Amino acid sequence: MTDHPRSPLPEASREVNRANWDARAPLHLGSPDYAVQALIDDPTRISDVVAYDRERLGDITGLRTVHLQCHIGTDTLSLARLGAAPLTGLDLSPASIAGARELASRAGNDIEFVASDVYLAPEVLEPGSFDLVYTGIGALCWLPDVRAWAHTVATLLAPGGRLFIREGHPMLWAIDESKTEGLQLGFPYFEQPEPTVWDEDSTYVQTEEKLTATISHDWNHGLGEIIGALLAEGLTLTALEEHRSVPWEAIPGRMHLIDGGEWALIEHPERLPLSYTLQAVKVG
Template sequence: MTSTPASMDWRAVNRANWDERVPIHVASDFYDVSAFVAGKDALRDFELAEVGDVAGKTLLHLQCHIGLDTLSWARRGAVVTGLDFSEPAVDAARDIAERIGVGSARFVAADVYDAVQALAPQTFDIVYTGLGALCWLPDIGRWAQTAATLVAPGGFLYLAEFHPYADILGEDGRTVAYDYFHQDPTVWDEPGTYTDGNAEMSARVTVEWRHGIGDVVSALTAAGLRLEFLHEHDFTLFAHFAALEQDGERYHFPAGQPRVPLLYSIRASKPE
């Protein structure tokens, strides 16, 4: 982990890494594409409850990767569009859509900051962003303005994310080890990916940013959206700390121990 060299093109570096992840992820047990094609759902129960009925609604998934979440919304009746900056990811998403017979699904290769131009003049009833997306973006205000522009009047944005508080804790999940307000980019040079830590990759470098809850909420309201809720959750979806216990797809602190927020979700609407 180092500081970002001034000459580094963070977008090109991250895109090269995500392009290389695509075939690894498609083949991984983590994503289990075969099970998804056979009918397995990729969405989490709290997302389904908080988003609600999507039948007949237009839904845009920003930073959709290989499209499993996107296509899960399509299976629930949404008219979906997925956008991602990785061409191989978009190609994989289109292939999976064809395999499950969702020919109406649209996937677009574009940077999230260019989404308004790439999708013009369309707006959407629901703009959805899934877990692990915001850390790849340096400018949260520009992201919020982009997302708000894409929400149709009367529609809403839904965001589910890993809680930034969890990122400041040490390996024990108890000790505060890092600065919550650290806003400089961080460069990682690591092998593999979260689906396979031993995968051989040539594009190993990534650049990430931490965005506090206050920054995200303030950016969304400044972009003209009205906050409906901010929910903080005491579970996550991977073994972030050794102390966490697994319960189905959720990981949480043992009963009787102090808890901290590990995920959060936001729903913010645009006035009609």
């Protein structure tokens, strides 16, 4: 096993997370939550995640786009259907990339997919060649160093290019969902050098199957840390919106399904931001 000196992702974390997401990929491909067959059958359909931000995305027709941490490609395919081209998806998990390629092929869309550590994206993709870097929800938590991620984004963007990200809010990631009496903080809000280690045989979609690789490592990053990292890399923040919903039941038993596949707190949704949308531009 060889270390990647240009990546801050520890080798042990890379291997357990790759195995974990390789195990998740077939479960997600077969789950109704990702609606893979519906995307194939209906060439006008886009994922709920992309639909949520469609107006914020604006017209992306003809934009050279890379979707970092694309997983099985449902959001990537949706970006293609909104006109992004040429389009590349990148993910750490080879099984996820294989599923994304099959999805794009069956849907008749020409999308390039690359298996890579996101920190090494500038080594496998052309730096400065993208008009849009897109990152969907549930991505940054798998990365130990948000400043290095921001450097990756800035390196990939062409001058005038835009970062678009919707992500789970760091306040949500800090909540201990196992506590049933009130919302309680149980995990770091700010970035820590050591990961939070999980051992779970289930995933976040509807499926009766269990994970065969149960260990995963993740990290939180405060909203100020994320914005500060982007500013330090020369990007200009152009939009930031916090949301009261998230596209999965993040706190089981205390949320209800609302429109567009989103979940919100049943009681006092005004007390906790659950996700956010951020946009930034590379100037010059």
